Amino acid sequence: MSWRYRCESCNEVSGWMGRVDAERTRDAHQAARHPGMKPAGEHLESNAERMDPRLWLYVLAGCAALGILRWIINL
Ligand SMILES: [Zn+2]
Numbered sequence: 001m002s003w004r005y006r007c008e009s010c011n012e013v014s015g016w017m018g019r020v021d022a023e024r025t026r027d028a029h030q031a032a033r034h035p036g037m038k039p040a041g042e043h044l045e046s047n048a049e050r051m052d053p054r055l056w057l058y059v060l061a062g063c064a065a066l067g068i069l070r071w072i073i074n075l
Pocket of ligand 1: 007
């Protein structure tokens with residue numbers, strides 16, 4: 001899993017990296033751009049949150065197709 005840092009106050013997004021590196025990027029950004037305060041709208045994002053929601057549709061459709069197939073075979 002990869003992480004990146006986003007600061008919406010400055011419209012800045014880092015590249016994808018490890019969690020520790022993303023936290024270091026956040027700390028460095030805060031120290032450089034927002035000394036002594038925590039900017040609004042900043043967060044660490046993981047690429048796990050970006051999973052395609054259509055995947056669930058495919059899984060559901062697959063289960064439904066299997067159910068129909070079993071129903072047909074049992075007739
Ligand atoms: Zn910022």
